[in-house]
Amino acid sequence: MDTVFLVLLLIAAVIIANIFSWKFDKIPVAFIQIAAGLVLSLLPIYNHFELEPEIFLLVIISVLMFNDGQHTSLSRLTHQFGTTFSLSVELAIISILVVGFITHLIIPSMPLALAFALGAIITPTDAVAVSSITSNMLVPTNVMSTLENESLFNDASGIVALNLAIAAAITGQFSLLNSIGNFVYVFFGGIILGGILGAFIVGIRLKLINMHVDTPSVMVPFTILTPFVVYLIAEAAGVSGILAVVVTGLIHGIQQNRLRLTSSRLQIVMNSTWQVISSILNGIVFVLLGLSLPSVIINLHKHDTSSVFILLGVGVVLYVIMTALRYFWTNWDFARIRAWDKKEKHANSIVIAYSGVHGTITLAMAFSLPLTLNGQPFPYRNDIIFVAAIVILISLLVPTIALPFLLPHQVNKFTEEELTAAKGQMVDEAISSIQTRHSNSISASQVINILDGQRTVAGNIDKTKLNIIFDNCFELEQQTINDMLQNNEISDLNADLYMRVSRRTIIQYQQSNWQRFVLFLKFNLSKVSFSKKARKQRKIFHQMARQKPDNRQEMLKRNKEMWQQMAITEKKPYEKITSYLNQSLINDGKNNREISIVRRAYDERHRRLTSSFNSRDDFEADQNELLIEAFQQENTYIQSKIASKEFSSELGSALYEQISTDQLVYLQSLNEE
Known part of the structure; x- marks a missing residue:
């Protein structure tokens, strides 16, 4: 009962934060949600509050990724497949390796496997956060679609890499060749299994519709349960549950487009339900960040009074490095974004670099770190969460300040x-x-x-x-x-x-x-x-x-x-x-x-x-x-x-x-x- 009450308070905090964001629309809603979490941290009831890491992966990440998948245009994704793969897989792997080695150089006491885990956590980007920041700006269509496609799959890349890094930390052994082989198996195995499960589930859904059992009271719960079922089956098979959920979401999106005119009532209810679920889950994650920051900082101070400032510097350095990597990766045509001339390509590369916003998935991955490792408290867990929080805050703050100077403001043709x-x-x-x-x-x-x-x-x-x-x-x-x-x-x-x-x-x-x-x-x-x-x-x-x-x-x-x-x-x-x-x-x-x-x-x-x-x-x-x-x-x-x-x-x-x-x-x- 206590846990239910605490979760209800989190949801209430999200609702209150959303009300404030409507009033103060110039401030990104994530900042207001973090502030709501800081207020909750003052309540004694939250002094020792922790959700199990598995809950984040199953209840939050899988649901959000499924929702992103079913709202992604498959035709646009296949048209930009080369660019999407380059950013979400190739650049993601390079970013994880670079961040891992640099973190290990700055903090030699941190094992290399945990440094790679940090890299995997702070690599995924959040297109939803970018959209909220640029809501009053004119972002080039090809740039925005690239960011949306990238965030869909680099989340999965980061989660797969995180699981491999934690496995290496548990065994104490790291083999680059074996890790690459495992990555390929887990990554593409998740895609294949997700396609099979998605086709099967959509087939059941179409059968129910043909039988006229398509009332919202049946179809909405059926769809909400889908990411949980797919994730659990994929994880049991040893492949990426997140990628399986993403692909299943893509297949559901195709089916929804086919039924858009013949099942309008169901479409309205389904879209409204998923909008509410997505908004609440995203908000809960940022409220939890604000809720956890004070205790994380206190624990870091107990460990070493100077570690907070060192980790703050690490967060700033890692953000700068990842932003530079994003710029050069697109400007040097490792990921091609359509542009008429070099000037436009340079401008697009800058926007892509600054739009590497890290949000919900990064934070949820950080909270999903195990509480224990080989029977002992997980080493550097608070350090990794704190660095991830710093990267998130900087990645939200910098584009909020910089992008208005780079992008034209939207001008409505009518008042x-x-x-x-x-x-x-x-x-x-x-x-x-x-x-x-x-x-x-x-x-x-x-x-x-x-x-x-x-x-x-x-x-x-x-x-x-x-x-x-x-x-x-x-x-x-x-x-x-x-x-x-x-x-x-x-x-x-x-x-x-x-x-x-x-x-x-x-x-x-x-x-x-x-x-x-x-x-x-x-x-x-x-x-x-x-x-x-x-x-x-x-x-x-x-x-x-x-x-x-x-x-x-x-x-x-x-x-x-x-x-x-x-x-x-x-x-x-x-x-x-x-x-x-x-x-x-x-x-x-x-x-x-x-x-x-x-x-x-x-x-x-x-x-x-x-x-x-x-x-x-x-x-x-x-x-x-x-x-x-x-x-x-x-x-x-x-x-x-x-x-x-x-x-x-x-x-x-x-x-x-x-x-x-x-x-x-x-x-x-x-x-x-």
Whole structure:
């Protein structure tokens, strides 16, 4: 139970850090997450907190690598295979060897095998961290795709090399020839086994889909379990579980692309689930870095007061060396990146060098080091974790400072205000079309309500305006019911009961308890009722509810009939209110949010009153048809505005994307109800 509580606190810290990153968007989220971890380290409950190293490999690294794999373009990967292999395997091996030998020279007491382990840990790069740093910059497309492909496989190279280095540390023997042979077997064995397992698992998944067993409750857990199963099988076979997971992820990505149009609901749920899982796991790793740093530094001080400064210097030196290696490797065409001339090649090489950001995988690998070695505490474990942390921090800090001077800033072709205004015009056009063509349709109001939700309205709700709109609607209802009563369209009892429901609606949607209390007193003390006859009928009705079972059955029957009459009674006031709100929405662009709240209140009440005897299937079919018509009208409107040069192509693309997303989500949600 204690472990569960500690993990929940880690997740809470990630959530809080993400909230702060939204507010301070200029600071990389990793720094904020590390700071959250430092705050957690002050809690006594975390004084001796440690997760087992195997948990990092199985629960964190394998899941993150699978997710990266399934979101990687296989066609782009095969097109850039030579460059990807050169950076993620050849450069990775050279970097591990160079870092290992230099570390051993600086710290001769550190065994060479552990120095190579350090090199394997700090070699992998993190394209996700690069994307967060360069989110407001224009990174050349070929450079960014190279970084993404590299990070996918140099993670696996680093993990394979780390396992070999730890094995050498355990046995005390290191053979370069044997290590290369083992590397080839583990590396390519993981790729082959991952391909076999991936094809088999995808085959099962396609079989389930063909059997129509493709609900998110089945397919999402099935996919989440996949990296765990593949990793465990590959490790049992003695090959790289991480590479097997990556290849399985690639095969899943291919299958998802094939099903993108035929299984849209599953795609939405699957993508959202993996985004949340990836975000949480990445955040947990950086929170753990902040959580562990104080204890690591304390342990280093106990060992040697000068070791912290020595290791700090080692981290800086190793970062500089790896950055230089990345620059020369691409500038000397060991890894070819398309460029028009030498100047562009030089610029791309600098960006590649500075973009060698080390993040989640590096940190997770450092934490995955065994706690013991041959029955003794693992030597230099704190030293390696500290150096890895320094390299991560420097690799995050340097590009954050340097890349803005090297890369142009992204310039949006339109402002948020222009997008909001254009979206409002688009929605108004669709609403006007629905009102004109389907003014008498029951579904039209629901569709207009859905369309109104497409708006992007800034600012808070104006409570005064909201109350005024509700009051106007109530007065309109009361006037309509009075007219119907005078024309003998409804009975006194129905009029009385309807206005009681109307008053309850007004009270329910007030913004404060005090306002609800005032309205409650107002409506009850005024004893509003249409006649003494209505009060007498209502009294008889309540007396019947307290009588013996036979009369109760009769009462239930009358109760059902009464609510059916209520639904009939409500039709005319609802039409009046809908017309008033629709007209207000078109004429007054300042109260859109308040009008939407009032509309939802009356639409929900109308749905409850009519759902008991209206045909739901016919209603949904009519609503779907109107929605499709409305979305087509929006597309036509945008097309005409782009043709007349009133909207730029970029603004039009943003609006088209909004329509596509809304159409998918709204129609799907209607079908699920």
